[in-house]
Amino acid sequence: MTLTLEPTAEAPALVSQPAEAGAPEVQHHDILLINYSGELEKVWATMLLASTAGAMGLQCKVFVTFWGLQNFVKDSRRITGKNWMQKMMSFMQRPGISHRKLSKMNFLGMGPWMMGQLAKQQKNASPRELLEIAQSMGVEFIPCQMTMDMFGLNPDDLIEGMAEPVGAATVLGLMSEGWSPLFI
Amino acid sequence: MTTLEIAARVDAKGLSCPMPIVKTAQAMKGLASGQLLEVLATDPGSTKDLEAWSKSTGNPLVESSVEGAVFRFVLQKK
Structure with a gap:
């Protein structure tokens, strides 16, 4: 198939132009997502935005804290933690991105199962697939050190390719440098 | 006139x-x-x-059309 291009096709009309001549070009901001929630729908939203940011060539980091860290424990880990309370926590709420529950209409797993079926029908990518895409596109996932300690997680409990754990100061530092934050 | 292939x-x-x-x-x-990329x-x-x-990426969208229910785009690598 061939396409004929006019010599003037350098600036195609279909791409939205700034409203006024001389208006500043779109300024790119780096994106900082904070994944706090371990609920299925919010993890999905996080992974969708992260993978799209990667595809758009934006620099994107995802700080993973509190319940969000449960999404980044390997699916194969059933019980995590060092003491009985930490182990009990993981027993009560199975970690791993494929074992997330809905905040509403969970019905002992019926809700997430139906959500998964609907997503398959619509050919939506699963949170797990989107996570892998985001990682392959250079999105960095950064665990929260404090949460790791609280839940008794070891670095090898987490999926491959996670960044070094950091604390709140690093996250606030990024925000103060102009990274656009979004808390999910 | 330049003729470019997809x-x-x-x-x-x-x-x-x-x-x-x-x-x-x-x-x-x-x-x-x-080079040109066609997306359906x-x-x-x-x-x-x-x-x-x-x-956002700076790769120009040189063509955008609809054929029935299918959207067709042609993008040029910057």
């Missing part, structure tokens, strides 16, 4: 957000500057999304 094609028909964008970005990586999609949101992607 160098690569992405079939994102039936896929929903954000997969048409993801597949476009992946395919674009393999092209050289100036059925997601109605893809028209606006590909415009936004083009604007």
Whole structure:
């Protein structure tokens, strides 16, 4: 198939132009997502935005804290933690991105199962697939050190390719440098 | 007049957000500057999304059309 291009096709009309001549070009901001929630729908939203940011060539980091860290424990880990309370926590709420529950209409797993079926029908990518895409596109996932300690997680409990754990100061530092934050 | 051939094609028909964008970005990586990429999609949101992607990445969208239920885009690698 061939396409004929006019010599003037350098600036195609279909791409939205700034409203006024001389208006500043779109300024790119780096994106900082904070994944706090371990609920299925919010993890999905996080992974969708992260993978799209990667595809758009934006620099994107995802700080993973509190319940969000449960999404980044390997699916194969059933019980995590060092003491009985930490182990009990993981027993009560199975970690791993494929074992997330809905905040509403969970019905002992019926809700997430139906959500998964609907997503398959619509050919939506699963949170797990989107996570892998985001990682392959250079999105960095950064665990929260404090949460790791609280839940008794070891670095090898987490999926491959996670960044070094950091604390709140690093996250606030990024925000103060102009990274656009979004808390999910 | 310059005649350029489509160098690569992405079939994102039936896929929903954000997969048409993801597949476009992946395919674009393999092209050289100036080469054309054709993207086919059925997601109605893809028209606006590909415009936004083009604007954000700087790869010009040189053609955007609809044939039945299929949206067709041609992007040029910057």
